[in-house]
Amino acid sequence: MDGVKIIEIKKSVFESNDREADALRRELKQKGVFLLNLMSSPGSGKTSTLIRTINLIKNKLHTAVMEADIDSDVDAVKIKAETGVESIQLHTGGMCHLDAEMTRQGLDGLNLKDLDLVILENVGNLVCPAEFDTGSCKNAMILSVPEGDDKPLKYPLMFSVCDLVLINKMDVQPYFDFDLEKCRQNILRRNPKAQMIPISAKTGEGVEVFAQWLTDEVRDWKK
Amino acid sequence: MDGVKIIEIKKSVFESNDREADALRRELKQKGVFLLNLMSSPGSGKTSTLIRTINLIKNKLHTAVMEADIDSDVDAVKIKAETGVESIQLHTGGMCHLDAEMTRQGLDGLNLKDLDLVILENVGNLVCPAEFDTGSCKNAMILSVPEGDDKPLKYPLMFSVCDLVLINKMDVQPYFDFDLEKCRQNILRRNPKAQMIPISAKTGEGVEVFAQWLTDEVRDWKK
Numbered sequence: 001m002d003g004v005k006i007i008e009i010k011k012s013v014f015e016s017n018d019r020e021a022d023a024l025r026r027e028l029k030q031k032g033v034f035l036l037n038l039m040s041s042p043g044s045g046k047t048s049t050l051i052r053t054i055n056l057i058k059n060k061l062h063t064a065v066m067e068a069d070i071d072s073d074v075d076a077v078k079i080k081a082e083t084g085v086e087s088i089q090l091h092t093g094g095m096c097h098l099d100a101e102m103t104r105q106g107l108d109g110l111n112l113k114d115l116d117l118v119i120l121e122n123v124g125n126l127v128c129p130a131e132f133d134t135g136s137c138k139n140a141m142i143l144s145v146p147e148g149d150d151k152p153l154k155y156p157l158m159f160s161v162c163d164l165v166l167i168n169k170m171d172v173q174p175y176f177d178f179d180l181e182k183c184r185q186n187i188l189r190r191n192p193k194a195q196m197i198p199i200s201a202k203t204g205e206g207v208e209v210f211a212q213w214l215t216d217e218v219r220d221w222k223k
Numbered sequence: 224m225d226g227v228k229i230i231e232i233k234k235s236v237f238e239s240n241d242r243e244a245d246a247l248r249r250e251l252k253q254k255g256v257f258l259l260n261l262m263s264s265p266g267s268g269k270t271s272t273l274i275r276t277i278n279l280i281k282n283k284l285h286t287a288v289m290e291a292d293i294d295s296d297v298d299a300v301k302i303k304a305e306t307g308v309e310s311i312q313l314h315t316g317g318m319c320h321l322d323a324e325m326t327r328q329g330l331d332g333l334n335l336k337d338l339d340l341v342i343l344e345n346v347g348n349l350v351c352p353a354e355f356d357t358g359s360c361k362n363a364m365i366l367s368v369p370e371g372d373d374k375p376l377k378y379p380l381m382f383s384v385c386d387l388v389l390i391n392k393m394d395v396q397p398y399f400d401f402d403l404e405k406c407r408q409n410i411l412r413r414n415p416k417a418q419m420i421p422i423s424a425k426t427g428e429g430v431e432v433f434a435q436w437l438t439d440e441v442r443d444w445k446k
Binding site for chain 2: 041042043044069070071072074075094096123124125126127128131144146147148150151153154155156157169171172175176
Protein backbone atom coordinates (compact mmCIF):
# COMPACT_ATOMS: atom_id res chain seq x y z
CA MET A 1 0.00 0.00 0.00
CA ASP A 2 1.29 3.46 -0.86
CA GLY A 3 2.36 5.68 1.99
CA VAL A 4 0.69 9.05 2.40
CA LYS A 5 2.16 12.48 2.87
CA ILE A 6 2.44 13.38 6.55
CA ILE A 7 2.63 17.05 7.56
CA GLU A 8 3.80 17.94 11.07
CA ILE A 9 1.62 20.91 11.99
CA LYS A 10 3.24 23.83 13.84
CA LYS A 11 1.53 26.02 16.38
CA SER A 12 0.06 29.22 14.94
CA VAL A 13 1.83 32.51 15.40
CA PHE A 14 -1.16 34.67 14.48
CA GLU A 15 -3.01 36.56 17.17
CA SER A 16 -6.38 36.77 15.51
CA ASN A 17 -7.62 33.39 14.35
CA ASP A 18 -10.93 34.87 13.16
CA ARG A 19 -9.12 37.25 10.80
CA GLU A 20 -6.94 34.42 9.48
CA ALA A 21 -10.00 32.23 8.99
CA ASP A 22 -11.83 34.93 7.00
CA ALA A 23 -8.75 35.49 4.84
CA LEU A 24 -8.46 31.76 4.13
CA ARG A 25 -12.16 31.55 3.21
CA ARG A 26 -11.77 34.45 0.74
CA GLU A 27 -8.82 32.71 -0.90
CA LEU A 28 -10.79 29.45 -1.18
CA LYS A 29 -13.69 31.36 -2.77
CA GLN A 30 -11.34 32.89 -5.35
CA LYS A 31 -9.88 29.49 -6.13
CA GLY A 32 -13.29 27.82 -6.29
CA VAL A 33 -12.40 25.24 -3.64
CA PHE A 34 -14.99 24.25 -1.02
CA LEU A 35 -13.52 23.29 2.38
CA LEU A 36 -15.65 21.21 4.74
CA ASN A 37 -14.59 20.93 8.38
CA LEU A 38 -15.85 17.59 9.73
CA MET A 39 -15.83 17.13 13.50
CA SER A 40 -16.97 14.46 15.98
CA SER A 41 -16.08 12.42 19.06
CA PRO A 42 -13.45 9.70 18.72
CA GLY A 43 -14.92 6.64 17.06
CA SER A 44 -18.16 8.12 15.72
CA GLY A 45 -17.31 7.03 12.18
CA LYS A 46 -15.77 10.02 10.39
CA THR A 47 -13.40 7.97 8.24
CA SER A 48 -15.89 5.28 7.23
CA THR A 49 -18.51 7.94 6.42
CA LEU A 50 -16.00 9.77 4.23
CA ILE A 51 -15.05 6.60 2.36
CA ARG A 52 -18.70 5.85 1.47
CA THR A 53 -19.39 9.47 0.54
CA ILE A 54 -16.29 10.08 -1.53
CA ASN A 55 -16.94 6.94 -3.57
CA LEU A 56 -20.33 8.46 -4.51
CA ILE A 57 -19.01 11.90 -5.53
CA LYS A 58 -15.45 11.43 -6.73
CA ASN A 59 -16.38 11.17 -10.41
CA LYS A 60 -18.20 14.52 -10.24
CA LEU A 61 -16.07 16.46 -7.77
CA HIS A 62 -12.29 16.50 -7.56
CA THR A 63 -11.84 15.73 -3.91
CA ALA A 64 -8.99 15.54 -1.39
CA VAL A 65 -8.95 14.75 2.32
CA MET A 66 -6.82 16.11 5.16
CA GLU A 67 -6.81 13.77 8.16
CA ALA A 68 -5.87 15.50 11.40
CA ASP A 69 -4.65 13.26 14.20
CA ILE A 70 -2.41 13.53 17.18
CA ASP A 71 -0.49 10.53 15.96
CA SER A 72 -0.65 7.66 13.42
CA ASP A 73 -1.51 7.76 9.73
CA VAL A 74 -4.09 4.95 9.68
CA ASP A 75 -6.97 7.17 8.54
CA ALA A 76 -5.14 8.82 5.65
CA VAL A 77 -3.83 5.47 4.41
CA LYS A 78 -7.34 3.98 4.60
CA ILE A 79 -8.98 6.86 2.74
CA LYS A 80 -6.38 6.66 -0.04
CA ALA A 81 -6.62 2.88 -0.31
CA GLU A 82 -10.42 2.73 -0.34
CA THR A 83 -11.30 5.78 -2.47
CA GLY A 84 -8.19 6.52 -4.52
CA VAL A 85 -8.45 10.27 -3.83
CA GLU A 86 -5.54 12.28 -2.51
CA SER A 87 -5.30 12.03 1.25
CA ILE A 88 -2.76 13.65 3.54
CA GLN A 89 -2.18 13.21 7.23
CA LEU A 90 -1.80 16.25 9.49
CA HIS A 91 -0.01 15.50 12.75
CA THR A 92 -1.04 17.97 15.41
CA GLY A 93 1.54 16.91 18.02
CA GLY A 94 -0.45 16.96 21.23
CA MET A 95 -2.77 19.72 19.99
CA CYS A 96 -6.47 19.09 20.44
CA HIS A 97 -7.79 21.16 17.52
CA LEU A 98 -6.85 22.92 14.30
CA ASP A 99 -7.13 26.66 13.75
CA ALA A 100 -7.07 28.53 10.44
CA GLU A 101 -3.30 28.82 10.17
CA MET A 102 -2.84 25.12 10.95
CA THR A 103 -5.47 24.30 8.31
CA ARG A 104 -3.56 26.45 5.84
CA GLN A 105 -0.39 24.43 6.53
CA GLY A 106 -2.35 21.37 5.47
CA LEU A 107 -3.82 23.02 2.35
CA ASP A 108 -0.30 24.03 1.30
CA GLY A 109 0.37 20.30 0.92
CA LEU A 110 -2.37 19.96 -1.73
CA ASN A 111 -2.57 21.14 -5.32
CA LEU A 112 -5.67 23.33 -4.88
CA LYS A 113 -6.04 24.35 -8.50
CA ASP A 114 -7.02 20.79 -9.41
CA LEU A 115 -9.62 20.47 -6.64
CA ASP A 116 -13.31 21.26 -6.09
CA LEU A 117 -13.63 19.94 -2.56
CA VAL A 118 -11.31 19.45 0.40
CA ILE A 119 -12.59 17.67 3.50
CA LEU A 120 -10.78 18.28 6.76
CA GLU A 121 -11.29 15.44 9.23
CA ASN A 122 -10.63 17.33 12.44
CA VAL A 123 -9.25 15.82 15.69
CA GLY A 124 -11.83 13.57 17.39
CA ASN A 125 -13.01 15.89 20.16
CA LEU A 126 -16.38 17.55 20.85
CA VAL A 127 -14.89 20.41 22.86
CA CYS A 128 -11.85 22.28 21.51
CA PRO A 129 -12.34 22.10 17.71
CA ALA A 130 -15.66 23.93 18.16
CA GLU A 131 -13.82 26.98 19.47
CA PHE A 132 -11.63 27.59 16.43
CA ASP A 133 -12.78 28.73 12.99
CA THR A 134 -10.63 26.71 10.57
CA GLY A 135 -11.50 28.91 7.59
CA SER A 136 -13.86 26.24 6.30
CA CYS A 137 -16.86 27.11 4.12
CA LYS A 138 -19.17 24.92 6.22
CA ASN A 139 -18.90 22.95 9.46
CA ALA A 140 -20.37 19.48 9.79
CA MET A 141 -20.26 16.98 12.62
CA ILE A 142 -21.12 13.35 13.22
CA LEU A 143 -23.01 12.22 16.28
CA SER A 144 -23.31 8.44 16.48
CA VAL A 145 -26.23 6.54 18.02
CA PRO A 146 -24.14 4.80 20.75
CA GLU A 147 -23.03 8.21 22.09
CA GLY A 148 -26.61 9.03 23.11
CA ASP A 149 -29.31 11.55 22.22
CA ASP A 150 -28.34 13.87 25.11
CA LYS A 151 -24.98 14.98 23.70
CA PRO A 152 -26.27 18.37 22.41
CA LEU A 153 -27.07 19.24 26.04
CA LYS A 154 -23.52 18.51 27.16
CA TYR A 155 -21.44 19.85 24.27
CA PRO A 156 -23.48 22.94 23.34
CA LEU A 157 -20.87 24.92 21.39
CA MET A 158 -20.08 22.07 18.99
CA PHE A 159 -23.72 21.68 18.00
CA SER A 160 -24.24 25.42 17.70
CA VAL A 161 -21.34 25.96 15.24
CA CYS A 162 -22.30 23.12 12.88
CA ASP A 163 -24.36 23.69 9.74
CA LEU A 164 -24.99 19.97 9.36
CA VAL A 165 -25.24 17.10 11.86
CA LEU A 166 -24.92 13.56 10.49
CA ILE A 167 -26.49 11.05 12.86
CA ASN A 168 -24.46 7.91 12.20
CA LYS A 169 -24.71 4.20 13.10
CA MET A 170 -28.49 4.20 12.59
CA ASP A 171 -28.17 0.44 11.85
CA VAL A 172 -27.54 -0.28 15.55
CA GLN A 173 -30.35 1.93 16.88
CA PRO A 174 -32.37 -1.15 18.03
CA TYR A 175 -29.60 -2.05 20.51
CA PHE A 176 -29.36 1.37 22.17
CA ASP A 177 -31.67 3.70 24.10
CA PHE A 178 -31.51 6.37 21.41
CA ASP A 179 -34.57 8.44 20.51
CA LEU A 180 -34.05 10.09 17.10
CA GLU A 181 -36.83 12.62 17.62
CA LYS A 182 -35.47 13.61 21.05
CA CYS A 183 -32.01 13.93 19.48
CA ARG A 184 -33.39 16.24 16.77
CA GLN A 185 -35.09 18.41 19.40
CA ASN A 186 -31.89 18.61 21.48
CA ILE A 187 -29.89 19.63 18.40
CA LEU A 188 -32.47 22.27 17.38
CA ARG A 189 -32.40 23.69 20.92
CA ARG A 190 -28.70 24.44 20.42
CA ASN A 191 -28.97 25.41 16.78
CA PRO A 192 -32.38 26.09 15.20
CA LYS A 193 -30.78 26.26 11.73
CA ALA A 194 -28.97 22.90 11.90
CA GLN A 195 -29.66 20.44 9.10
CA MET A 196 -29.69 16.78 10.12
CA ILE A 197 -29.21 13.58 8.12
CA PRO A 198 -29.53 10.12 9.71
CA ILE A 199 -27.03 7.75 8.09
CA SER A 200 -25.27 4.44 8.47
CA ALA A 201 -21.74 4.38 7.12
CA LYS A 202 -21.89 0.59 7.52
CA THR A 203 -25.01 -0.12 5.41
CA GLY A 204 -24.86 3.04 3.30
CA GLU A 205 -28.30 4.27 4.46
CA GLY A 206 -28.65 8.03 3.99
CA VAL A 207 -25.11 8.53 2.68
CA GLU A 208 -26.47 9.57 -0.75
CA VAL A 209 -28.34 12.42 1.00
CA PHE A 210 -25.07 13.68 2.46
CA ALA A 211 -23.36 13.27 -0.93
CA GLN A 212 -26.12 15.41 -2.52
CA TRP A 213 -25.78 18.04 0.24
CA LEU A 214 -22.04 18.26 -0.47
CA THR A 215 -22.57 18.43 -4.24
CA ASP A 216 -25.07 21.29 -3.82
CA GLU A 217 -22.80 23.17 -1.42
CA VAL A 218 -19.80 22.90 -3.75
CA ARG A 219 -21.92 24.09 -6.71
CA ASP A 220 -23.22 27.10 -4.75
CA TRP A 221 -19.72 27.99 -3.52
CA LYS A 222 -18.33 28.01 -7.05
CA LYS A 223 -21.04 30.39 -8.37
CA MET B 224 -36.11 15.29 42.36
CA ASP B 225 -33.63 17.18 44.53
CA GLY B 226 -31.35 19.62 42.82
CA VAL B 227 -27.61 19.13 43.12
CA LYS B 228 -24.91 21.56 44.09
CA ILE B 229 -23.36 23.25 41.06
CA ILE B 230 -19.87 24.75 41.33
CA GLU B 231 -18.71 27.15 38.64
CA ILE B 232 -15.02 26.31 38.23
CA LYS B 233 -12.56 29.16 37.80
CA LYS B 234 -9.40 29.03 35.75
CA SER B 235 -6.29 28.12 37.75
CA VAL B 236 -3.83 30.78 38.76
CA PHE B 237 -1.00 28.37 39.61
CA GLU B 238 1.96 28.06 37.31
CA SER B 239 2.98 24.54 38.13
CA ASN B 240 0.11 22.11 37.86
CA ASP B 241 2.34 19.13 38.68
CA ARG B 242 3.34 20.70 42.01
CA GLU B 243 -0.28 21.47 42.86
CA ALA B 244 -1.30 17.93 41.91
CA ASP B 245 1.36 16.39 44.18
CA ALA B 246 0.28 18.65 47.05
CA LEU B 247 -3.35 17.64 46.59
CA ARG B 248 -2.43 13.95 46.54
CA ARG B 249 -0.49 14.33 49.81
CA GLU B 250 -3.48 15.99 51.44
CA LEU B 251 -5.80 13.24 50.23
CA LYS B 252 -3.39 10.62 51.65
CA GLN B 253 -3.42 12.37 55.04
CA LYS B 254 -7.20 12.50 55.01
CA GLY B 255 -7.55 8.89 53.87
CA VAL B 256 -9.61 9.84 50.82
CA PHE B 257 -9.00 8.04 47.51
CA LEU B 258 -9.65 10.16 44.41
CA LEU B 259 -10.24 8.39 41.09
CA ASN B 260 -10.06 10.44 37.89
CA LEU B 261 -12.36 8.79 35.31
CA MET B 262 -11.94 9.88 31.70
CA SER B 263 -13.41 8.90 28.32
CA SER B 264 -14.91 10.10 25.05
CA PRO B 265 -18.37 11.63 25.10
CA GLY B 266 -21.00 8.92 25.33
CA SER B 267 -18.82 5.98 26.30
CA GLY B 268 -20.91 5.32 29.41
CA LYS B 269 -19.11 6.99 32.34
CA THR B 270 -22.29 7.90 34.22
CA SER B 271 -24.08 4.56 33.77
CA THR B 272 -20.91 2.67 34.74
CA LEU B 273 -20.62 4.75 37.89
CA ILE B 274 -24.26 4.14 38.85
CA ARG B 275 -23.84 0.35 38.59
CA THR B 276 -20.53 0.42 40.43
CA ILE B 277 -21.52 2.76 43.25
CA ASN B 278 -24.59 0.66 43.99
CA LEU B 279 -22.22 -2.30 44.56
CA ILE B 280 -19.80 -0.47 46.88
CA LYS B 281 -21.75 2.27 48.65
CA ASN B 282 -22.47 0.19 51.76
CA LYS B 283 -18.76 -0.50 52.24
CA LEU B 284 -17.19 2.77 51.03
CA HIS B 285 -18.46 6.28 51.72
CA THR B 286 -18.49 7.62 48.20
CA ALA B 287 -19.12 10.95 46.48
CA VAL B 288 -19.03 11.94 42.82
CA MET B 289 -17.92 15.14 41.09
CA GLU B 290 -19.38 15.46 37.60
CA ALA B 291 -17.42 17.81 35.36
CA ASP B 292 -19.28 19.17 32.38
CA ILE B 293 -19.15 22.23 30.21
CA ASP B 294 -22.84 22.76 30.80
CA SER B 295 -25.97 21.02 32.18
CA ASP B 296 -26.38 19.10 35.46
CA VAL B 297 -28.03 15.97 34.04
CA ASP B 298 -25.25 13.60 35.15
CA ALA B 299 -25.01 14.80 38.75
CA VAL B 300 -28.80 14.68 39.13
CA LYS B 301 -28.86 11.15 37.68
CA ILE B 302 -26.09 9.85 39.96
CA LYS B 303 -27.79 11.29 43.03
CA ALA B 304 -31.21 9.93 42.05
CA GLU B 305 -30.01 6.43 41.17
CA THR B 306 -27.41 5.80 43.88
CA GLY B 307 -28.28 8.18 46.73
CA VAL B 308 -24.63 9.21 47.18
CA GLU B 309 -23.54 12.83 47.26
CA SER B 310 -23.02 14.17 43.77
CA ILE B 311 -21.95 17.64 42.75
CA GLN B 312 -21.72 19.20 39.34
CA LEU B 313 -18.61 21.11 38.28
CA HIS B 314 -19.19 23.55 35.45
CA THR B 315 -15.99 24.14 33.52
CA GLY B 316 -17.27 27.00 31.40
CA GLY B 317 -15.81 26.23 27.98
CA MET B 318 -12.77 24.49 29.48
CA CYS B 319 -11.94 21.11 28.05
CA HIS B 320 -10.24 19.55 31.08
CA LEU B 321 -9.69 19.88 34.82
CA ASP B 322 -6.31 20.51 36.42
CA ALA B 323 -5.38 20.01 40.07
CA GLU B 324 -6.51 23.43 41.26
CA MET B 325 -9.86 23.07 39.50
CA THR B 326 -10.25 19.62 41.07
CA ARG B 327 -9.52 21.15 44.46
CA GLN B 328 -12.31 23.71 43.90
CA GLY B 329 -14.65 20.76 43.48
CA LEU B 330 -13.32 18.87 46.54
CA ASP B 331 -13.89 22.02 48.62
CA GLY B 332 -17.59 21.49 47.94
CA LEU B 333 -17.52 18.07 49.66
CA ASN B 334 -17.17 17.07 53.29
CA LEU B 335 -13.99 15.00 52.88
CA LYS B 336 -13.74 13.81 56.46
CA ASP B 337 -16.84 11.66 55.96
CA LEU B 338 -15.58 10.08 52.71
CA ASP B 339 -13.44 7.13 51.62
CA LEU B 340 -13.75 7.58 47.88
CA VAL B 341 -14.35 10.50 45.53
CA ILE B 342 -14.81 9.82 41.82
CA LEU B 343 -14.17 12.65 39.41
CA GLU B 344 -16.03 12.18 36.13
CA ASN B 345 -13.84 14.33 33.90
CA VAL B 346 -14.97 16.20 30.76
CA GLY B 347 -15.74 13.77 27.89
CA ASN B 348 -12.58 14.19 25.82
CA LEU B 349 -9.73 11.82 24.94
CA VAL B 350 -7.21 14.59 24.32
CA CYS B 351 -6.89 17.44 26.84
CA PRO B 352 -7.74 15.74 30.16
CA ALA B 353 -4.79 13.38 29.58
CA GLU B 354 -2.39 16.32 29.74
CA PHE B 355 -3.27 17.50 33.24
CA ASP B 356 -2.61 15.70 36.50
CA THR B 357 -5.74 16.33 38.57
CA GLY B 358 -4.10 15.20 41.82
CA SER B 359 -5.98 11.91 41.64
CA CYS B 360 -4.61 8.75 43.25
CA LYS B 361 -5.31 6.71 40.11
CA ASN B 362 -6.47 7.43 36.56
CA ALA B 363 -9.03 5.25 34.82
CA MET B 364 -10.70 5.54 31.45
CA ILE B 365 -13.56 3.97 29.58
CA LEU B 366 -13.24 2.88 25.96
CA SER B 367 -16.53 1.63 24.53
CA VAL B 368 -16.87 -1.05 21.87
CA PRO B 369 -18.58 1.22 19.28
CA GLU B 370 -15.58 3.59 19.35
CA GLY B 371 -13.35 0.89 17.87
CA ASP B 372 -10.31 -1.14 18.89
CA ASP B 373 -7.90 1.28 17.16
CA LYS B 374 -8.37 4.19 19.58
CA PRO B 375 -5.13 3.56 21.54
CA LEU B 376 -3.25 4.21 18.28
CA LYS B 377 -4.91 7.59 17.82
CA TYR B 378 -5.07 8.93 21.37
CA PRO B 379 -1.76 7.65 22.74
CA LEU B 380 -1.33 9.95 25.74
CA MET B 381 -4.73 9.13 27.23
CA PHE B 382 -4.00 5.40 27.21
CA SER B 383 -0.49 5.87 28.55
CA VAL B 384 -1.59 7.86 31.63
CA CYS B 385 -4.36 5.46 32.69
CA ASP B 386 -3.79 2.76 35.30
CA LEU B 387 -7.04 1.04 34.33
CA VAL B 388 -9.00 0.81 31.08
CA LEU B 389 -12.64 -0.30 31.30
CA ILE B 390 -13.84 -1.68 27.97
CA ASN B 391 -17.55 -0.90 28.05
CA LYS B 392 -20.62 -1.88 26.00
CA MET B 393 -19.41 -5.47 25.62
CA ASP B 394 -23.10 -6.44 25.20
CA VAL B 395 -23.15 -4.89 21.69
CA GLN B 396 -19.86 -6.42 20.52
CA PRO B 397 -21.67 -8.76 18.05
CA TYR B 398 -22.91 -5.71 16.11
CA PHE B 399 -19.54 -4.02 15.72
CA ASP B 400 -16.18 -4.85 14.14
CA PHE B 401 -14.40 -4.82 17.49
CA ASP B 402 -11.64 -7.30 18.30
CA LEU B 403 -11.09 -7.45 22.07
CA GLU B 404 -7.70 -9.12 21.76
CA LYS B 405 -6.51 -6.54 19.21
CA CYS B 406 -7.79 -3.81 21.53
CA ARG B 407 -5.80 -5.27 24.44
CA GLN B 408 -2.66 -5.39 22.32
CA ASN B 409 -3.14 -1.77 21.20
CA ILE B 410 -3.59 -0.65 24.81
CA LEU B 411 -0.52 -2.58 25.99
CA ARG B 412 1.52 -1.01 23.19
CA ARG B 413 0.80 2.39 24.74
CA ASN B 414 0.96 1.27 28.34
CA PRO B 415 2.44 -2.13 29.24
CA LYS B 416 1.24 -1.74 32.85
CA ALA B 417 -2.40 -0.96 32.03
CA GLN B 418 -5.02 -3.14 33.69
CA MET B 419 -8.10 -3.87 31.58
CA ILE B 420 -11.62 -4.93 32.53
CA PRO B 421 -14.30 -5.68 29.89
CA ILE B 422 -17.70 -4.58 31.21
CA SER B 423 -21.25 -3.79 30.22
CA ALA B 424 -22.86 -1.02 32.25
CA LYS B 425 -26.14 -2.08 30.65
CA THR B 426 -26.17 -5.77 31.66
CA GLY B 427 -23.82 -5.43 34.64
CA GLU B 428 -21.23 -7.85 33.19
CA GLY B 429 -17.80 -7.29 34.73
CA VAL B 430 -18.87 -4.34 36.89
CA GLU B 431 -18.21 -6.36 40.05
CA VAL B 432 -14.58 -6.72 38.92
CA PHE B 433 -14.26 -2.93 38.70
CA ALA B 434 -15.99 -2.58 42.10
CA GLN B 435 -13.43 -4.98 43.61
CA TRP B 436 -10.54 -3.09 41.97
CA LEU B 437 -11.83 0.15 43.53
CA THR B 438 -12.32 -1.47 46.94
CA ASP B 439 -8.75 -2.83 46.89
CA GLU B 440 -7.31 0.52 45.78
CA VAL B 441 -9.12 2.43 48.54
CA ARG B 442 -7.95 -0.11 51.15
CA ASP B 443 -4.32 0.17 49.98
CA TRP B 444 -4.50 3.99 49.94
CA LYS B 445 -5.75 4.12 53.51
CA LYS B 446 -2.93 1.90 54.83
